[in-house]
Each structure stands twice: as C-alpha cells, then as structure tokens.
Amino acid sequence: MHTARRGLSRRDALKLAGAAGLAGIITVYPGRRVFAAADQSLNLAVERTRITIDGETSSAISIGGSIPAPTLRWREGQEVVIYVTNRLDEGTSIHWHGLLLQGVMDGAPGFNGFVPIGPGETYTYRFKLRQAGTYWYHSHSASQEQEGMYGAIVIEPAGRDPVRADRDYVVLLSDHTPEDPENVLRKLKVSEGYYNNNKRTLIDFFRDARRDGLGATINDRLAWGEMRMDATDLADVTGYQFLVNGKGPRDNWTAVFNPGERVRLRIINGSAMSIFDVRIPGLPMTVVSADGQNVVPVKVDEFRFGVGETYDVIVMPTEDKPFTFFAESIDRTGFARATIATREGVEGDIPERRPRAILTMADMAMAPGMDHGSMAGMDHSSMPGMDHSAMQGMNHGNMPGMDHGAMQGMDHSAMQGMDHGNMPGMDQGSMPGMNQGKAGSKDQAVGWGDAGTPPGAKALSYADLKALSKAKDLREPSHEIEVQLTGMMSRYIWTLNGEKFDEGAPIRVAYGDRVRIRFVNTTMMAHPMHLHGMFVEIENGQTDRMPKKHVVLVPPGQVTTVQLTADEPGEWPFHCHLLYHMASGMMTRFIVEPRTASL
Amino acid sequence: MTMTTMVPHRAALMAGAILLAISAGSARAAEEQPPEQFHEEPPVVGTLLIDQFEHRWRDGENSINWDAQGWVGGDTNKVWFNAEGSKPVDGEVEEAEFQLLYSRMTSEFWDAQIGIRHDVRPQPQTTYGVIGFQGVAPYFFDVTAQLFVSEDGDFSARLEAEYDLLITQKLILQPAAEVNVSAQRVRELDVGPGVNDVELGLRLRYEVVREFAPYIGVNWERKLGETADIAREHGEDPSDLSLVAGVRFWF
Numbered sequence: 001m002h003t004a005r006r007g008l009s010r011r012d013a014l015k016l017a018g019a020a021g022l023a024g025i026i027t028v029y030p031g032r033r034v035f036a037a038a039d040q041s042l043n044l045a046v047e048r049t050r051i052t053i054d055g056e057t058s059s060a061i062s063i064g065g066s067i068p069a070p071t072l073r074w075r076e077g078q079e080v081v082i083y084v085t086n087r088l089d090e091g092t093s094i095h096w097h098g099l100l101l102q103g104v105m106d107g108a109p110g111f112n113g114f115v116p117i118g119p120g121e122t123y124t125y126r127f128k129l130r131q132a133g134t135y136w137y138h139s140h141s142a143s144q145e146q147e148g149m150y151g152a153i154v155i156e157p158a159g160r161d162p163v164r165a166d167r168d169y170v171v172l173l174s175d176h177t178p179e180d181p182e183n184v185l186r187k188l189k190v191s192e193g194y195y196n197n198n199k200r201t202l203i204d205f206f207r208d209a210r211r212d213g214l215g216a217t218i219n220d221r222l223a224w225g226e227m228r229m230d231a232t233d234l235a236d237v238t239g240y241q242f243l244v245n246g247k248g249p250r251d252n253w254t255a256v257f258n259p260g261e262r263v264r265l266r267i268i269n270g271s272a273m274s275i276f277d278v279r280i281p282g283l284p285m286t287v288v289s290a291d292g293q294n295v296v297p298v299k300v301d302e303f304r305f306g307v308g309e310t311y312d313v314i315v316m317p318t319e320d321k322p323f324t325f326f327a328e329s330i331d332r333t334g335f336a337r338a339t340i341a342t343r344e345g346v347e348g349d350i351p352e353r354r355p356r357a358i359l360t361m362a363d364m365a366m367a368p369g370m371d372h373g374s375m376a377g378m379d380h381s382s383m384p385g386m387d388h389s390a391m392q393g394m395n396h397g398n399m400p401g402m403d404h405g406a407m408q409g410m411d412h413s414a415m416q417g418m419d420h421g422n423m424p425g426m427d428q429g430s431m432p433g434m435n436q437g438k439a440g441s442k443d444q445a446v447g448w449g450d451a452g453t454p455p456g457a458k459a460l461s462y463a464d465l466k467a468l469s470k471a472k473d474l475r476e477p478s479h480e481i482e483v484q485l486t487g488m489m490s491r492y493i494w495t496l497n498g499e500k501f502d503e504g505a506p507i508r509v510a511y512g513d514r515v516r517i518r519f520v521n522t523t524m525m526a527h528p529m530h531l532h533g534m535f536v537e538i539e540n541g542q543t544d545r546m547p548k549k550h551v552v553l554v555p556p557g558q559v560t561t562v563q564l565t566a567d568e569p570g571e572w573p574f575h576c577h578l579l580y581h582m583a584s585g586m587m588t589r590f591i592v593e594p595r596t597a598s599l
Numbered sequence: 600m601t602m603t604t605m606v607p608h609r610a611a612l613m614a615g616a617i618l619l620a621i622s623a624g625s626a627r628a629a630e631e632q633p634p635e636q637f638h639e640e641p642p643v644v645g646t647l648l649i650d651q652f653e654h655r656w657r658d659g660e661n662s663i664n665w666d667a668q669g670w671v672g673g674d675t676n677k678v679w680f681n682a683e684g685s686k687p688v689d690g691e692v693e694e695a696e697f698q699l700l701y702s703r704m705t706s707e708f709w710d711a712q713i714g715i716r717h718d719v720r721p722q723p724q725t726t727y728g729v730i731g732f733q734g735v736a737p738y739f740f741d742v743t744a745q746l747f748v749s750e751d752g753d754f755s756a757r758l759e760a761e762y763d764l765l766i767t768q769k770l771i772l773q774p775a776a777e778v779n780v781s782a783q784r785v786r787e788l789d790v791g792p793g794v795n796d797v798e799l800g801l802r803l804r805y806e807v808v809r810e811f812a813p814y815i816g817v818n819w820e821r822k823l824g825e826t827a828d829i830a831r832e833h834g835e836d837p838s839d840l841s842l843v844a845g846v847r848f849w850f
Contacts, residue, residue: 182642189674190646190849194809201765225738228708488707490735493674500674583642584674 039078044069044094046117046139047087051148051176053241054248058178060148061088061139067246068172068270069137069151076132076158082125084117091116091141094125095532096153097308098135098292098550101127103570106532108140111589112570116141132157133292134266134310136172143181146272146579150174154266155292162468163288165264165314169255173278173327173336175240175271184237185580188492193230195238198331198356200231223361228490229524231359234448235331236492236525236580237273242329242336249337254344259320263340264288268310272579275526275553276327277304277451278311280340281351283323285313287460293535293548294468303460304330304451306528306553308577311460315340322348330451332356354452357445359524365557366522448526448556462540462560465547471537473565474544477516481507485521485529485554485576485586492584494576500585507574508591509566518561519554527581528553531590533572536562551577566592645671646849647680651802653845654688655818659836661688664843670702677702679712679733684720695719698729709734716747723787726750739763754782755790771812775800784825789833791825804847812847 044064051060051067063069063084074080086092093116095107103112105127117123132155139149152170177184187194200221209217224231247253257263265285269276279302286297289312303311317323322341329335332353339347445452453459487494497504509515517536519529530551537546539561546563554560575587647669655662666683679702684695700714709732716727731745743759761775777798781790802816820839822830827837 185642186644186646189642189644191809197768199765199768201767203767222738228735228737228739490708491674491704 039080040074041081041083042072043083043085045085045087046092046094046144046149049148051246053176053243053246054250056178056241058176059180060176061144063094063137063139063149063151067148068174069149071152071154071170072137073154073156074129075156076129079126079128083122084125085122086117086119089119091118092139092144092149093117093141094137094149095140096125096127096135096137097530098133098310099127099153100130100533100568103533103568103572106570106572108532108573111532111573129155131155131292132161133289133294134170134268134312135292136268136270136310138270140573143185143272143579143583146175146177146181146184148176150270152266152268152270162294163264163312163314164262166261167255167257167263169263169265170245171255171265171267171325171338172245172270173268173274173276174243174246175237175274175329176243177237177240179239181272181579185492185583188236188580189584192236192490192492193233195236196230196232197238197333198232227364227367229364229367230489233359233489233524234357235273235275235329235333236578238331238333240271240274240329240334242271242274242276242327242334244325244327244336244338247338249335252347253338254346255325255338255340256343257317257340258342259318261316263315263317264312265315265325266310266312267305269305269307271307273307274329275304275306275528276329276336277354278302278325278327279351280315280323280325281349283315283317283340285315287465288312288314290465290547291535291549291551295547296466296468296545298460298464298466299458300460300464301457302451302453304553306526306551306577307579308528308530308551309549309553322346324348324351326351328354330357330448355445357448357450357452359556360447363448363524363556366520366559367524367557448524462538462547463542465538465540466542467537467545467547470544471546473514475514475565477514477563479513480516480518481509482518482520483507483529483574483588485519485523485527487523487525487581487586489523489525492580494581494584494586496574496586496588499588501575501587502589503585504588506571506589506591508593509564511566511569511592511594513566514563515566516561516563518559519552520559521554521556524556525578526553526555527586528577529575530577531564531572531574533568533570533590533592534564534566536564538562568592569594643671643673645669648847648849650847651683651845652847653814653816653843655685655841655843657839657841659839660690662686662693662841663688664845672702675704677710679710679714692720694721700729700731702733705732706734708736712745721788725788727755736760749785751785753785755785755795756780756782769806771804771806773800773802773804773814773816775802781826789826789829791829793824795824795826796820796822800843802843810849814843814845814847816843817841818843 046061046063049060049062050057060067084094091109093107093109093114104114105125106112107114107125109116135153135155137151137153138145150172152172154170193199205217205221241248244253255263267278284299284301286299287295287303288297289295291310305311317340320342322339325338325340327336337350451459484497486496486498493500521527528551535548535550536552537548538552540546552560552562569592571589571591573587574590575582647667649665649667651664651666653664655664662685664685669680670677672678679700681698681700682696684692686692696716696718698714698716700712702710702712705711711732713730716729718725727747727749729745729747731743733743736742739762741761745757747755757777757779759777761773764772766772779795781792781795784791798818798820800816800818802814804812804814806812818841822837830837
C-alpha cells in the first residue's frame, strides 16, 4: 500500500502539489505520464499472459505487454521515470540489472527498504543513467523471471560511441518451461536428479569399460559413488525451450543486414538456469563490450556465457547469405537459434550439435573432504602436446584434484604469470574458457570447460577481456573476502559459505574500500555470481585494465578472484543468478557501510 | 510439533519429549531473524511416494503388498510418513504398519527421525516409539535404520537398504534388502529374540514418466531362529518366495 508513495521523491511531491489544480482532469486518464518531468518516462504493466513458442502455448507473465519486455532505449545522463503497475494477484518487482542507482530503486525486495509491489499497486522508479551500454531488467520476486519477466536495456553513451555500427540488434536469450516454476523447484527438492535424462547407465559402463579399461571404469564409478555425486550433472532443469527475443528455434527470429555492414549484436543471457555456448558459424564475432562495459575488441569464434552476462559483438557479413546464430545450452538438451540474413524468411543450416561434457574429478577439486587418493584416471603420461615450457614457476607438487587426463592438447603458452603455487585454490579466474576442446572425442567432451571447440577456433576466455579505458581506482585491495560457493546437491540446498540466505552474517565493507572477493567454488556446477549496485573487476592479468562485470561465471571446482571499489552505499543482493539456486538459498547481503566518524 | 498431543501413548510421550528438546533450539534461532523478511524463503514442499504397490504370486496364498512414504516440510525439518502392509488376495489385512515421524536434517546425506509407529495389524494392535535415521550412504545406497520400543517396553530394530541400477535412463533394476531384529521374545506377535527375518527383493521398473513406473520382480523372505520355529509350529513355511508385479508412483 505504501510502496507507491515511498517511490515518490520530494520532487514528485512538489509537482503533485503544483498539478493539484489539474487533478480533476488528470484523474480521468489512467497512468501518470502527465506528472513526468523526467527526460524519459514510461508505464509498464506486469500481467499474466500466454506465450506461444514454436506453436505451443503456455502460461507466462509479461512486462509492458510482451515477452521479452520492450527494449528500453535510453541515453546516458537522462533521468528516467518508470511507473510499474502490478496486475498480478501476487507481489512483484523489477530489478534493473547492471545499472548504477540508489538502493531503493534497485528493486530487490527485502533490500534497501524496497518492498514488493503489491497487487494493484503502482511503483515509481526514478533514476539518473550514470552509464552507457547493454543491460537488462527482470523480476526479482519468486520465479517470475522464469515466466517471462525480462527485457533489454540499451543506453547510448552521452558522447561518441567508440563502437561504430550500421545496425544494432538486441539478442536476448532465455529459457522457457511450460511447467509451473514452483513445481520445478518442488521436484528438484523431492528428487534432485528429476530433470537429468542423461545419467550414466549400465550401457555407458560397458562402453567406457571397452574404451578405458574395466579397472579404470570401475574406479571412476566408485570415486563418484563414494562422493555421492553425478558426473552428468550439468544442468538442474531440462524441458526448456530456448528463445531468442522470445522466439523459438522454429519461429526463427531474424536480424536483417546489407552485405558489408557492421552489425552490432547485444547478446544478453536472460535465462533462468541456462549457460550457453554461442557461435555464428562462418561469421567471426568481435567482442566489443562485456556486461555493458566497453572492452578492447577481441575477435572470437564462440563464447560461453552464464545467466545474467551480456556481450556486445560486431559481425561483418559480406556475403548475401543467411548465417545461423546458434546458442546451445551446456547440457546440450537444446538450442536457441536465430538467423542473420539480408531479408526475412530465409534460414541457414543448423550446425552440427556439440558433444555433451562429462564432469571429471578436476571439476570437484574444491570439494570439501574429497578423497584425492581415489582419483581414477589421473594419468600424466597421456598428455600429448601439452606444452609446459612456458609455465615458469608452476608448482605441480601440490595439485590435488587436477585431472590431467583431460588436458590433451592444452595450450598453456598464453598463461604467463599463472600462480599455481597455492593449490588447491588454483587461480583459474583468468581462464574459465580454458580451451580443452581437443580433449574430447566427437561424442564426449571431458570436463566442464570443454565446449567442444574445434581445433583452430577461438573461444573467448575471461583472460581476453581488457577494459577499453584505464581503471580509475588502482589501489591494491586492503582486504580479501572469501565467498565459498557451496551446496548440498542431493537435497537441492544452495548456499554461500555453507549458509542459506539470511542464515549467515552479511558481508560488510566500508564505503570507499577497495576489496578483493575470492570465489571458491566447492560444487560441481558453475555459478554466475551477481552483485547488485556495483561492478567488480575480474583479476584476469590485465593489471590496470581489468574488465568490469556485474556477473562472474565461476566454473566448478575453481577459484576466481575479483576486485571491487565499494563506492555505492547500501545493502546489495549478492547471489547466484541461477534462479533456483537463488530461490533455495544461494544469496547474501553485501552491505557497503558509510564511514563513521568514531575515533 | 503437535504430534505429542495426538497420540496419548507412553512411547509417544517419550518421543515427544525428545522432539521438544530438539525443536527448542530452532525456535530460539527463529526469534533472532530480522523482523522484515520480504524475500521468499525456501518453500515448504511435500511428496508422497508409493514405492511398492504389488501383487505377489507364491506357492500358497497370493497377496497384495504396499510400501509408501511421504513428507511435508522445509530443508531442515520435515514431518515424515511411512506405511507398509499386506493383505491376502482373498482375506483380511494381515499386516498394516504406519509411522509418523519428525525428520531433521543432520548432515548432507542423513536425516535423524523420531516419532510413532502404530501397527493396526497383526492383532493385538501395538504402538511403538521410533528413533532412526534415513539417507543416502556412499555409493548411492538408500538406507533406513530404525530402533523401536513398544508400549510394553520391547526393543526391536530394522535395517533397510536399496539401490537403483540404471540399465537405461528409463529401465531401472532395484535390489532391496531388509533385516528385522528383536531384543526379546514377543510371544503375542510370534517373534523370538535375535534376527527375526531377512527379506531380499529385486524389481525391474520402467519409468514411463519419472512419476509412474510399472515393475516386475521377485521377493524372498526368510524367517530365522525362534521366529522361524514359531512359524513352523503354526504350520507356516518360514521361507517365502514370490513373483511380484506392481506399480511405483509418486506425486
């Protein structure tokens, strides 16, 4: 009831007073556009609807009448006002993912005094755009995001855009399930492996025994069995339809170009649970921006990105032919597809599907209490082509859990300055996209990081990302915060530092502090870790040009470190952006406290 | 938490006292939570699994047997329900056991459980206090171990284990074993001291969907020691081999 009022600033109140004389007229019109003195204002209604994907209709929730929600195109420096009206019979919220703004405008219920927008209520968001780039917005209530509450935000820079493009498209990826999301979570709680239709079977056992030997296969199964873990556990939920801008693979969303044009694709992973491998066969992509922040252009053939991440790429098709934009979920249960063509209504070839990865003991390297003695298949002799010559100072002596069996053909030459000294806790933050492509056979990829990248193709890695402009704050972090990514897979309980949301103490930093966050992933799943309110900089070896991110994908069994200047006061949600992980507890409060004058 | 008031048996009161002691700790923790909590808590969910609902063919009288379990609760605390029993195809229910337990997560893979067991059949009806644990042992064995104390002060115990072997994603072979032990002779229930019986089962199910799977299998039960002697006195065969067919389903 108070939400709408709480959203009114003093300026609003003054305008209301000023407009009081007109009130009689104004109340005739729905919506409060009249009051807006901001540079941009709009009304967005949240309501139940139906969505039809590839001919199948199911229940959904829309913002602003469509799925995805309308793309909000703004300009840096503008002040925007958004009236969000809740036409659901439950509370809702809209979070502006990646935007720098005042805490209460961030739209996360339970944080910074923001309460859910009740049924029938209108909440007024008002904020000034302090940045440019590609972002997105979505519900931060229950599982509404899964049901369609997501849309793109494009903010043009106030000055000249360093990225030149003739065409500009949003490519918003998402996953849609016809199931009720609450029931999805219930099934995961009742029977964690419910959605995994690729578990290892007796038939797989015989196949592996023939390939790897009976002893090795038995040892491998015993090692997984001892831990009560499943090597095929890549995604928690299946049965998804993967969408590009709300369109299924058959509906085939199309971006039109004229040969020779520079086409900017703003690719957003707006899914609830799906990590994608993205490629456009025949069309190399130049990554120009990551999470809305410009980076030094880097040419790649493909990239993997987690939920919540965005990459802007430039493609320059010169031929008059259709190109297929292809994004496979990492569990390979399906794909999102779109077409880049000179006209609507044509389609390119669907590329060959990539193999599904099997997890290895390396993906479990940080698991507490893991018995490294039982690591089957750790065999250093079978590593042809592994060039260690460039790895100075690399200490292999204390590397438990590193599965070298899976690293054939691994190119270490680009890993200068890699600090292996403190393993376990191997800092692979700079190499999540570690190119293990050559390791897997055609029908089997080995290890989480194996995207099945063909030889010679370039997959983006965090190490490639270099901020376009030099960082403003070059101080060394004054202290380090360790955030262990933890969980009990069999019960579907996900936690940070072993504690569910609000069970544990919040993270507190003083305003202005420079801190390091050290993510230690003790689980066998990758977690896209999202901090509201501020960007973090990935420690990827780019010294004064570390890339700024709002989501950092931490691969299983690995450590990723980031730095952060705590310059946005408030209490910010800090969570895994996999929806059902967050819903089952993988979230905490990141509180930036004002400095007190106490002495 | 209100289980104590529902069944006014001595064993129930005993179980209830321990239960209250356990829940006192969590109640205190709840008071310390911040008062305003807008973000959705992990939900309370529930499930009911009819693990076995089957026809048993044997050399003698055929029977219908069932075995079900269900729970309602959150991650840490659950109310747990178990039921099993058998009925000759042409006849009255011979065995019907119900359990209502409080189940509390004690570690990643284990729940400790405490509560009431009530056997409607065989006669005389008997009520027990139950304490036990339930969970997943290394190598994915589902294990339940329970200690019972009857209203007359008799102690007994049961250990169950089962394993799912995936032949394909949908065709699953499930070996299962159960052992019952008694600390003393309980004449009215035809039970002697020591190991009373051992049961081994092997069921092959086909999951049409995860929630619904018809199966076939074999089940072998063998009474042992004095319990077997008592069975023989009644003219029963202490060994019982049956072919089974049934359905497994859950919600």
